[in-house]
Amino acid sequence: MYKHLPKILELQNIDAEIDKLKQVKAKIPLDMKKLNAELEKQKERYESQKTILEELQKHHRSKERNLAVQQEQLEKYKSQRNAVKTNREYTALEEEISELEDATSEIEDEILELMISIDEANDRIEEAEKEYKTHEASFKEKRNVYMSDMEGFDKEIAKWQKTREKVSKNINPALMQKYKNWRKRRGGTFVAVIHGQSCGGCHLRLPPQLVNEVRKREQLYTCNSCGRILYWEEEEEPEKAQLAEDNS
Numbered sequence: 001m002y003k004h005l006p007k008i009l010e011l012q013n014i015d016a017e018i019d020k021l022k023q024v025k026a027k028i029p030l031d032m033k034k035l036n037a038e039l040e041k042q043k044e045r046y047e048s049q050k051t052i053l054e055e056l057q058k059h060h061r062s063k064e065r066n067l068a069v070q071q072e073q074l075e076k077y078k079s080q081r082n083a084v085k086t087n088r089e090y091t092a093l094e095e096e097i098s099e100l101e102d103a104t105s106e107i108e109d110e111i112l113e114l115m116i117s118i119d120e121a122n123d124r125i126e127e128a129e130k131e132y133k134t135h136e137a138s139f140k141e142k143r144n145v146y147m148s149d150m151e152g153f154d155k156e157i158a159k160w161q162k163t164r165e166k167v168s169k170n171i172n173p174a175l176m177q178k179y180k181n182w183r184k185r186r187g188g189t190f191v192a193v194i195h196g197q198s199c200g201g202c203h204l205r206l207p208p209q210l211v212n213e214v215r216k217r218e219q220l221y222t223c224n225s226c227g228r229i230l231y232w233e234e235e236e237e238p239e240k241a242q243l244a245e246d247n248s
């Protein structure tokens with residue numbers, strides 16, 4: 001069993017790499033969502049300015065219609081001047097005309113104010129549109145960067161996955177199952193390299209007797225405090241290691 005440990009160790013390093021890449025990759029859609037929300041806000045501002053303008057224009061059109069009706073009426077009254085026979089009729093007509101003239105000039109003032117407001121709204125729209133377009137362009141640029149980053153991560157992950165397949169091919173199935181269970185339950189390191197006299201997983205000091213047993217590289221031993229499988233890493237000649245593996 002012990003001879004499978006270097007492979008498991010390699011596997012867990014690969015899985016750590018893959019996990020790390022996946023974690024970084026998972027952040028990208030969140031960043032993109034945030035960026036998109038900002039752009040949407042800009043768009044809403046732009047759209048709301050357009051709605052304001054449309055309302056003003058609608059108001060303007062209705063005032064113009066109103067003005068036309070009043071002016072038509074005024075012309076009608078004015079044309080009646082020649083047909084008037086009595087003083088009373090004349091005074092009444094002149095009163096109507098004067099009232100209508102006041103009303104039309106009031107509407108004309110309102111129309112002027114509306115036109116100024118429309119001009120201002122147009123300026124604001126232009127500004128909001130410019131801002132939105134700038135944001136949109138930078139959004140597209142950033143999105144392209146994100147997309148190519150994602151692709152890069154996918155490629156990197158696929159590369160590691162391939163190596164992982166190769167490495168896990170000859171690992172003892174029972175040990176592999178244990179490793180999988182550990183990852184599901186606790187994640188992180190399953191095989192802990194001994195550093196000095198301490199477990200590389202939980203960093204607690206190990207009994208010297210246990211370290212000696214592990215150093216024999218015969219059986220599997222676990223750390224008493226964290227339960228990880230202990231591994232003694234020793235510089236070995238590659239040929240010797242291969243030989244040891246073939247003989248065991």
Ligand SMILES: [Zn+2]
Nearest residue numbers: 199202223226
């Ligand atoms: Zn430990």
